[in-house]
Structures are given as C-alpha cells and as structure tokens.
Amino acid sequence: MNASKRQSAILAAAMFAASCLASTASAQAPGKVKVGLMLPYTGTYSALGTAIENGFRLYVQEQGGKLAGRDIEYFKVDDESDPAKASDNANKLVKRDQVDVLVGTVHSGVAMAMAKVAKDTKTLLIIPNAGADDVTGPLCAPNIFRSSFSNWQPAYAMGLVAATQFKHKTAVTLSWKYAAGDESTNGFKEGFESKGGKVIKHLHLPFPNVEFQALLTEIAALKPDAVYVFFAGGGAVKFVKDYAAAGLKDKIPLYGPGFLTDGTLEAQGAAADGLLTTLHYADGLTLPKDKAFRAAYEKSYKLQPDVYAVQGYDAAQLLDAGLKAANGDIGKREAVIKGMEQAKLDSPRGAFTMSRAHNPVQDIYLRKVENKTNQFVSVAVPALADPARGCKM
Amino acid sequence: MDLTTFLIQCLNSVQYGLLLFLIASGLTLIFGIMGVINLAHGSFYMIGAYLAFTLSSLTGNFVAALLLGIALAVLFGYLLEWCFFSFLYEREHLQQVLLTYGLILVIEEMRSILVGDDVHGVPVPDWLSGGIAIGNDMTYPVYRLFISGVCVLLAAAMYAALKKTRVGMMVRAGATNREMVQSLGINISLLYRIVFAIGVAIAVLAGMIAAPVSSVYPGMGGSVLIICFVVVVIGGIGSIKGALVASLLIGFVDTFGKVFWQQAAGALIYVLMAAILLWRPEGLFKQGT
8 A cells, every 4th residue: 555655656746757858858859849729629719729729730731730931739728718718728838838820719709808908918829710800900919810701801802703793783791790790890891981882770689589570570661772791600690691581682692701701511411602892712612722622621531621720720830831931940030021021922712912911901801601511703903902990001 | 649659569578488499398398397407408409490490401301301310310319318318417506507518528629520610501492581571671581470479389298298198197296206107017218318318309390490590500509508497497397388488578578678778678687587587486387387
C-alpha cells in the first residue's frame, strides 16, 4: 500500500519534471509558429468551427505541414460562442499558451472581445468568419485581420442589385433586433437608396423570437416591391418556410445575404427554391482554384467544403503571406503585418486583396437556390471594399 | 391599418395564443398541479420536435409518427418520474430546479450526440399543406389552423378530465393534500406517475405538432421555456382555464406589440405579467379551475 503510494508520487514527480523539460524544449526549438485556434467546437456553431479548422489545416498540409518553412503548433480552445467567456478564453491562449497568432471566431460578440484582447496584448488576430462591421471599423488595428467579410458587404451588394438589375422601387427590411441584423439591413438600405430605391419600413423583432406571422401580415399590407431579411440558422429556416406558406413568395420577391440559404437548404426544402442571395462564395464557381480546393477538401475530410472552410483556408493563406514576407520570423512584427496587408490571396472564392482596414476587397456573387445548392448567377459587385467607417489607421 | 389587416392580425393572435397554450399546458399539469418546478419542460418540447423529425422520416407518415411519438413520450415520462421525480415531491424547490436543470444539460448533449447540431425541417403532411386565401396577397396555411384545432380539443379534454371525472378529482385533491388522499385508499404515487407521464406526453406532442412550422434546431427548448412559465404564472398556478386565457392574452399583446410598438415588443409580455401580478398576485384564476 505504502510502497505503491510512494511509487505513484515518484511517478508524478517524474512526469512533472518531464513536462517541464518538454516545455523548455519547445520554447527553445526555433521557428515553431504557435497558432491559437479559438473556435466553437460545441453548440449551435460547432459545425462552422470545425469547417474553419479543417480549411486552415488543409492549407498548411498543402504547404507540406509548414508555413514559410516553419512548423505550426496548434493550441485549441472551445469558445462555446459565449461572449461572457470570450476574454478569458482569448487570454488563456495569449498568456498561458503564448501563441503567436490568434485565429477566431464565428460569433460576432466573441470576436469583438477577441479583438479587444488582441489590441491590448498586441497579438496578431485573424478573424475567419464573424462579420461585425466594427472589427474593421472603430476597432480596427494594425494587428487585426479578417479573412471573411463584413456584414455590410453582401447587404450593400444586394441593395444595388435589387435597385438596378431587378428595378425594384420600394422595399421592406426585416431582421432580429441585434447588431448583425441592423448592420445588414442598413447596408441593404444604403445600396438600395443610392440607386433610387426606397426602404419604406424596417421591421424587426427581438432575438431569437421566431413568431413571424404578425410581421408577414404587415408586409402583405405594405405591399413593397421587394423584401430583404437577415436571419441565420433556425430563424432562417423558419422565416423562409413561413414566407412561402403565407403565399408571399410568388408575389413579393425575397432577398437576403447568403446566410439565409447557407447550410439550411436541406431543412428549407422547396420553400427556398429560386431564392436569390448575395455572398462572397457560391456553388458552381468555374475557378480552377475552387475546383482544386473542393477536390482536396473532399479527399481529406470526406465532406463538401462550405464558405466557412474557405474562410479558414484563407486565414492560413493570409498568415503564410505574412510569414513569407518576414522570412518565416513571426517576431518581425512589422514585416509580417506588411506582408499580410499586401497579400494577393488566391482564394477558392476568387483572388482578393486586403483593404486599408484589413477586410477582404472581394467580389460579391449573386446566387440562386437550385437543387439544394446556391448556384452562381453573376458577379453582383466586383472587388467591393467595406467603407471601414470609424477606422483610424 | 385597415379592417382586413386588423382581422388577420387578430387571427394571428389567436393562433399564436393557442400554440402557446399547447406548449404550456403540459407545464400547467406538472408545475401547476403537481407543484414540481420543471425547467426541463422546454427540453421535452425539443424532444418532441426531434421525434417528429426522426419518426416522420422513418415512417414516412406524419400521423403514425405522432402516435408512435406519444407512446414513446408516455413511456419516457413514466420512467423519468419513477427514477427521479418521485423522490422530489417532499423536497425543496431548489432541489427540483437542480435536477431539472441537470436534465436540460443531459438532454441537450444527447441530442447533439444522436442527431447532431444541424437545423432540420419537418415537412407538413400533404393533406394539410394547402393555404386559404385571405385578404388580397396572403394565404393562411391550413396547417396553422390544424394546430389551433388540436389546441382547442386538448384544452377541452384537459378541462373536462380534471373537472368532470373522478380521476381528475383525485388529482386535484392530491394537489391540496397528498397524505389525506393517500389515507383514503388512493394510490397517489401511481396516479402522479401517470399525470407526470401525461404532462411529458403533452409537451412532446406540442413539439411534434409545432415542428413543421417551427423547424427543428438546437436550443429550441430554451426559447419556449420562459414563455411557458409566464403563461402558467399569469393564468394562475394550476388552472387550465387560466393557462388558456393567459396564452390568448399573450398572443394578442405579442402580435400587436410587434406591429405597433416594435422597440418594446420583447418586453411587453413581461410588462403584462408584472401588471397582472400587481393586480392579482395569485394570477388570473384560482387553482383547480
């Protein structure tokens, strides 16, 4: 009894010593770049988090497991899409694991908290999804980059298309009353009204209320030429189905950013057929890079990639560009940032560059729902840059 | 707002109110009559929605899925009461809260493991899939009217069972004084087990019937839980009639709040609850009505 206790104590001490050795060893090994992935691995957005990580790792694999000749060491934290835990989680990666670069996340509220931590600790941050305008607006910083989009981008493009291509004169906008919904509907309004359209009413309901019937009745009474909505996930499914069930789909065209029909088409079924949305990615793009990416992704993960996987892939690509510019030395901060700013990324979505505020300057596509895919129709706006309002950089 | 729109909005209010009653009525039984604070009620609702999704794709028939789902739900409720809830009647509310909160976590995780985190849709059965034209531009989905019909039937059945039958009398008596009923030679434990199972089954039924309109997604239980408690509290704890009136009231306040006073739409029903509780701290109706 006693002997075994002593034995386990010795074992524990040995393990402790070994772990100390291991950590000093890794600290001394030159050239390892530590990447902190802070993504949702549980909860509603877990599939998105996994897709982003898959995309990121795929790019690193394609470079032979190294970026600019440096090994990549991953540290992972599940952010649970919980803004209340976001600062702690980001600090865990920055202070405990001493990562060189933070990559995350999906949820805008969590991303805002990460941006604040990155700003305070001067850690490099690449945001592979969250579309909050503020991150590349008032919160912009030299060390904060985004490989995805801003909420304004697809919304503004849809507004332009609705006014010019479809010749709509009036529209009603509808979303949940929260930051992303407001940013998206305001972006649509800006684009639509700049080409002579008029948003006659903005309807909203508290998040995450999904009882739309009263507002559908209101829309039928207002009789606009078009309706623009921002919903995602379960809300998007329910709204699209309710809109069709209320008989409005054939009378008043429904538009939205791509999230209205991304990852939700299986559940929406026939109610979504023919819907037009705008996003920076689409099915049926004829780019060779996209074809190669889709084939490689499917081979590695036995899954079809989505827009989130593309954004993860491009986050790795962006980091690679920075490292290459600094000859693989992540410590040369200025050179890394400069390299990322000047990068011209060969993305599956089409080549894009970075704006002054570090948001992609990218083509926004008009897509149409066909056979449960979002088929490419046309380029709604080429090389659209976010206005980056409030960014002093 | 013209008259047609106003009337359609009234229809929306009634229809939403009845849907709320359907979801909350199971809670009225378990919380209102049996006195167990059941935070897992929303999870039972979610189980119903996922059952509708799984069973209707398995059987290909909505009615068969419904019947099978109810049978499973009764069994599930019966076992749950036997294993856990039967130990809780004599204990404090805090322990009931702890157990039922734990159940929420377990059920959410099981859902994630078994079905995954994707959003799913449940097709409306063909014979209910049409719409009735109202106004100039709108059609009213037949399925929503079907839901309302089911709610009215269920409300009538629950009211009659509790008020007019011998078993209903025993249940009500048990709510007032458990020991006394037991000493009169009634097996109150078994009776409560059955009432609990029925309460769970109603929540599951609500989830199954609502699934084609609400769609099926993670966390859907949490969003209905709070509104259910609001319904039960406004209506008066343990009153079926009260729950029905409260549901309709909330239906009207919520619908017209969204139209006329958008900024406050989220808060209005809670303001309503506060106002009613100030006026009548017991809720609108007394227990057992």
